[in-house]
Amino acid sequence: MSDTGGPSPSGMVLRRSIGTATATATSAGLAFAAIDYLGVVSVLTYASGAAAAPAILIGGVLVLIVSGIFSELNGLYPTAAGIRLYLGRAVGDRTALVVTFTYMTTVVLVIAADAFIIGSAVRYVLGEPPALAYVWIAVLLGVATGANLLGVRLAGWMQTVVTYTVLLGTLVLSGIAVFHVGGAFRRPLDLFGMGGFSGIQAVAFALFLFAAFEWVTTTAEEARTPPVITRALFVAPVLIWLVASVFSLGLTHLVPFARFHGVAYPQLLLGKAALGTVGELWMLAITVLTALNTFNGGFLVASRFVYAAAREGNLPRQFARLNLRAVPWLAVTTLAAVSAVVAAVVFATGQWLVLVAVGATIEAGIYATASWCLVVLRRREPRPRPFRLAAGRPLGVVGVALFGVLFVATGFSDPENARHFSALPIGIITVLTALSTLYVMLVVPRLRAAAAARAAATRTRRRPPRTPSAAQ
Amino acid sequence: MADWDELAGALADYTVSCNENERLRKMQRDWSRVLHFVCSDTGTTFSMTVERGEIQSTPPGHVGTPDIVVTADSETFCDMFWGDLNPVQKYLRGEITVKGSQEDVMRLDAISFVIWPDM
Numbered sequence: 001m002s003d004t005g006g007p008s009p010s011g012m013v014l015r016r017s018i019g020t021a022t023a024t025a026t027s028a029g030l031a032f033a034a035i036d037y038l039g040v041v042s043v044l045t046y047a048s049g050a051a052a053a054p055a056i057l058i059g060g061v062l063v064l065i066v067s068g069i070f071s072e073l074n075g076l077y078p079t080a081a082g083i084r085l086y087l088g089r090a091v092g093d094r095t096a097l098v099v100t101f102t103y104m105t106t107v108v109l110v111i112a113a114d115a116f117i118i119g120s121a122v123r124y125v126l127g128e129p130p131a132l133a134y135v136w137i138a139v140l141l142g143v144a145t146g147a148n149l150l151g152v153r154l155a156g157w158m159q160t161v162v163t164y165t166v167l168l169g170t171l172v173l174s175g176i177a178v179f180h181v182g183g184a185f186r187r188p189l190d191l192f193g194m195g196g197f198s199g200i201q202a203v204a205f206a207l208f209l210f211a212a213f214e215w216v217t218t219t220a221e222e223a224r225t226p227p228v229i230t231r232a233l234f235v236a237p238v239l240i241w242l243v244a245s246v247f248s249l250g251l252t253h254l255v256p257f258a259r260f261h262g263v264a265y266p267q268l269l270l271g272k273a274a275l276g277t278v279g280e281l282w283m284l285a286i287t288v289l290t291a292l293n294t295f296n297g298g299f300l301v302a303s304r305f306v307y308a309a310a311r312e313g314n315l316p317r318q319f320a321r322l323n324l325r326a327v328p329w330l331a332v333t334t335l336a337a338v339s340a341v342v343a344a345v346v347f348a349t350g351q352w353l354v355l356v357a358v359g360a361t362i363e364a365g366i367y368a369t370a371s372w373c374l375v376v377l378r379r380r381e382p383r384p385r386p387f388r389l390a391a392g393r394p395l396g397v398v399g400v401a402l403f404g405v406l407f408v409a410t411g412f413s414d415p416e417n418a419r420h421f422s423a424l425p426i427g428i429i430t431v432l433t434a435l436s437t438l439y440v441m442l443v444v445p446r447l448r449a450a451a452a453a454r455a456a457a458t459r460t461r462r463r464p465p466r467t468p469s470a471a472q
Numbered sequence: 473m474a475d476w477d478e479l480a481g482a483l484a485d486y487t488v489s490c491n492e493n494e495r496l497r498k499m500q501r502d503w504s505r506v507l508h509f510v511c512s513d514t515g516t517t518f519s520m521t522v523e524r525g526e527i528q529s530t531p532p533g534h535v536g537t538p539d540i541v542v543t544a545d546s547e548t549f550c551d552m553f554w555g556d557l558n559p560v561q562k563y564l565r566g567e568i569t570v571k572g573s574q575e576d577v578m579r580l581d582a583i584s585f586v587i588w589p590d591m
Contacts, residue, residue, distance in 0.1 A: 013537075014537075014538055014539060014540075014541070014571060014572060015506070015537045015538065015539050016539060016573065077566065079563075079566070079569065079570070080574050080577065081563060081564045081566075084564055085564070085565075085566050153575070218574065219574065221570055221571050221572055221573070221574070221577065222571075222572065222573050222574070300574075304574060304578060307578065308560055308563075308564065311558065311560035311561075311581065311585065312558075312560050312561055312564055313561070320585060322499060322582055322585070322586070323499075324495075324498055324499050325499070326499050326500065326503075326578070326579055326582050454590060455590060455591065458590050459590055459591070461554075461556055462485075462554045462555050462556055463482065463550060463551060463554035463556050464481075466478070
């Protein structure tokens with residue numbers, strides 16, 4: 001297999017390719033969704049006051065190890081299908097499918113959560129009754145679905161502008177809040193103040209703030225050179241760390257924990273506390289902007305994954321059907337419908353922090369799995385790669401253990417109460433994984449057998465047999 | 473290994489199948505791209521120019537600045553252009569590698585899917 005990195009094999013650079021700034025924006029934009037504000041609240045639940053900042057810092061350092069791991073794996077398989085390839089080579093095709101299906105549920109969770117958060121925020125600012133939030137959620141998902149079905153996509157440059165605006169807007173307002181007179185930092189550097197295990201859980205939730213930054217590897221085929229993706233994987237977490245840290249400090253500085261813990265729009269409370277109505281509208285605008293990235297990137301990544309899975313024979317072939325704009329319409333509408341149902345459940349139960357816990361647990365599990373892939377592929381595929389993580393094998397082993405612990409830490413967390421444990425997050429993930437496993441074990445073989453039978457019954461080989469002269 | 477004559481035959485059939493498919497032409501009406509192909513086993517190269525969904529030429533060698541570069545062995549290309557294999561399965565196994573945007577990769581596969589929906 002040839003290396004697709006760098007200039008094309010023909011020695012030419014592609015007419016359209018992405019550089020470091022765009023790749024970094026893609027990575028940061030995929031990670032920094034509206035749910036990240038609730039992610040910060042979850043960190044603050046376990047590391048109250050200014051103690052959240054060191055938790056986010058430790059989480060960021062751990063994510064840099066993940067950056068190294070994904071950089072090396074991406075160098076081995078620089079393709080949008082990379083995760084399937086390296087998982088398949090390391091743990092087998094069936095396990096790879098189960099993991100990938102479970103992984104993709106985080107996209108649905110993020111889309112649903114963002115729709116819920118933005119709907120709630122708009123409803124709050126407009127002073128409407130709480131029930132109207134779901135109307136906004138439906139409108140948002142409807143608009144996003146319509147735009148996707150029409151093939152409307154955010155241009156690369158616009159995605160870059162939106163991402164940097166969101167990050168800078170949050171950073172500036174949070175900075176103003178930090179230097180605002182009248183607030184007070186609470187419990188600085190008391191990382192284990194909420195119990196003996198709370199510091200570990202705080203770090204585990206901090207990981208969630210970076211979740212999905214690694215999806216930039218799906219753009220590897222567009223990258224100008226292989227180091228573009230590597231640079232993005234290392235720079236984007238630093239940007240997110242900076243913004244999330246200052247946001248956590250600003251929030252804890254100006255808004256009492258009891259006020260922001262029970263709401264789905266802590267960023268609006270921070271804006272109001274820092275700059276009054278202007279600050280509130282500022283943060284509302286930023287929140288709505290995050291939707292552009294989430295709905296553009298999330299729908300695109302997930303629907304194309306569903307399309308490829310259907311074309312490969314792992315999902316019913318109907319999911320690969322394209323409309324006249326070359327959009328897999330059933331994949332897009334199904335994603336939207338599932339997201340709407342998840343958002344409705346969250347809306348009805350008010351358990352939005354459980355979404356964060358589930359997302360954080362899945363992400364820790366994915367990082368542990370990627371670490372394991374690195375360990376295995378160092379042995380099985382010793383060929384040169386564009387990026388080689390220093391001390392990769394020991395770091396991979398450490399990653400498996402470390403992210404395994406963080407998987408358990410978030411899996412049994414109760415984000416409503418730091419001093420309690422709950423099996424709800426791990427229970428949801430167990431159900432998702434069990435469903436994925438049953439599907440892969442029972443349904444996929446039947447789909448593949450049906451496809452093979454259909455092809456055998458309806459198709460004959462079209463390529464003409466080779467003539468003796470051509471065979472020579 | 474397939475030689476250029478076999479590839480040219482496959483490309484000619486693919487061009488006709490693509491250009492005569494009205495649904496495909498309508499779906500790809502906003503898709504104008506230059507594609508470069510590289511046979512990893514023989515080193516043969518060729519190009520494909522697509523204008524508003526219509527394949528206009530498939531000359532040997534690399535012509536113009538590419539939007540997409542596809543690399544596979546010559547047998548895979550022949551089977552792909554004859555509609556005898558599913559490109560996505562090869563792509564997901566790493567046997568076809570592509571350099572280009574995800575959207576273009578999907579559009580390229582969509583051609584095969586629309587022409588040969590049973591594959």
